[in-house]
Amino acid sequence: MAGVSIRQVVKRFGDVEVIHGIDLDIRDGEFVVFVGPSGCGKSTLLRMIAGLESTSGGDIAIGGTRVNDLPPRARDIAMVFQDYALYPHKSVFENMAFGLRLRKTPEAEIQRRVNEAAAILRIEHLLERKPRQLSGGQRQRVAMGRSIVRDPKCFLFDEPLSNLDAQLRNEMRTEIKKLHARLGKTIIYVTHDQVEAMTLADRIAVLSGGRVMQYATPDEIYHRPAAKFVAGFTGSPAMxxxxxxxxxxxxxxxxxxxxxxxxxxxxxxxxxxxxxxxxxxxxxxxxxxxxxxxxxxxxxxxxxxxxxxxxxxxxxxxxxxxxxxxxxxxxxxxxxxxxxxxxxxxxxxxxxxxxxxxxxxxx
The missing domain is CATH 2.40.50.140 (Nucleic acid-binding proteins)
Structure with a gap:
């Protein structure tokens, strides 16, 4: 099981508290989106789940195990970043295989996993290319493939489509939704784009000022907003x-x-x-x-x-x-x-x- 439990999580930078006692339960295999304007705390919360930021209070559990004191590599998660974070001198294959090589995975297993992930993402023909030879959408697929080969408990996406043009964002949204349906893994996805949130999520956490204003299905968020902020943030044009x-x-x-x-x-x-x-x-x-x-x-x-x-x-x-x-x-x-x-x-x-x-x- 790979559900994620967040209990009274607080984050302070010095004397400034930016996350104020958040409680969330994310079910195994669920696609949950954190959405909100810049500075609302959504990426900070994701980074605390990943272990890239420490918590100032509260508990985070992944698959029933408290992970507050575990380093990122021990949490069995994979993260896809906004800027792709690919090694420019390595081929697509080597970028996808890099994490497996660090874990001393046998070469035959590396070949199998990379080829399977490449087939899922339809990038088999790109495995020998370098990142500079790829489009933005292709680079994002490689970044996703690098995460898939690890077969983690949970995928974390930090605004992965924000660098793409509008048409490509629409295409990649569909690809990510298909990927979730195929893998059935827990996904936590951060975005400021309410259209991405509404189209991708099983449930949405709408954040403002370091607090969760509403945590519900897209239908409930849209038709039964719990606050004026939620009502005004969702929908295009807004309420x-x-x-x-x-x-x-x-x-x-x-x-x-x-x-x-x-x-x-x-x-x-x-x-x-x-x-x-x-x-x-x-x-x-x-x-x-x-x-x-x-x-x-x-x-x-x-x-x-x-x-x-x-x-x-x-x-x-x-x-x-x-x-x-x-x-x-x-x-x-x-x-x-x-x-x-x-x-x-x-x-x-x-x-x-x-x-x-x-x-x-x-x-």
Whole structure:
């Protein structure tokens, strides 16, 4: 078994605490992504799991064994770095075989493992080349192959696709997902790209300021965010927010001239915040310009079209609603123009409310 257990893990650099008592359980064979903005602590947490950074408190266990005091080589993990970390003077084969040679692995076993990994990654034809003769995507495959040949308990990926162009990142995401399905090993993956997190992960840990804001499946992260930060960080475009106030009975959300009668379930969840400031959140796909027929309950509010962004398959329309600007996804042939007044419709069953001070979701 190669599950990873993180218990009250703390990291300090001098007097500055950057990781604040994180608790996580990663199941054997699970693909977990740490995601968050720069400086949130995700790479530091990964490096502590790898043994490249010491912990200032708490415990880390891999496969049921506490590893706090074990050096990286004794943790049975393999790490894929952002910068590939290949030896420029060695061939692809020798780069992949290097760790096995250090462990005195028999030559026949080295040949077998390298050839198997190369076949999985479709780089058999590159084994005699040097890194300078490879593209960025090919180098990343070699770095992954170097990890695969070790057959570790756990793979750690530290922003491995950040140096690649957009098309190649998409291709490599698919390759990494196939690799996980084929190997069935535990993978912990760090990225700042929420699209990578949503497409790759079984579960996502969203970090901010050295704390885990939510740890859940991609579906739950997207549809039931635990905090405004999570809601705003996931989705492209991100969730829209309106700052307003609840009525004394919490039945209505008011933001200037905008008044929205809340669905009963949401009004009940917001009861403790009656009369207080809150943020109402709505995703772009749940905000629409009025059509002839709606298949779901909506709140209609007047809006002004600010700008159109045609994307081919859809058009993003920025609307001014009161003092706020919100983005909605619309058909390519939406047929509106900047400056036009329209009827904007928000799906009542897709609205979210967040405490204005703490950002915590009201449920």
């Amino acid at each position: 829209n927010f309106l700052r307003g106030r609840l009525s004394p009975d919490a039945a209505t959300f008011e933001a200037g001239a905008v008044r929205i009668a809340l669905p009963p379930a949401l009004a009940k969840a917001a009861g403790s915040h009656a009369g207080q400031s809150v943020d109402l959140g709505i995703r772009p796909e749940d905000l629409a310009i009025a059509s002839e027929r709606d298949d779901y309950p909506v709140a209609s509010v007047p809006a002004t079209v600010v700008v159109l962004e045609p994307l081919g398959a859809e058009t993003l329309v920025t609307l001014r609603i009161g003092e706020h600007e919100l983005v909605c996804r619309a058909r390519p042939d939406v047929g509106v123009q900047p400056g036009q007044t329209v009827d904007a419709r928000m799906r009542l069953d897709k609205m979210h409310l967040f405490d204005a001070e703490s950002g915590i979701a009201l449920r």
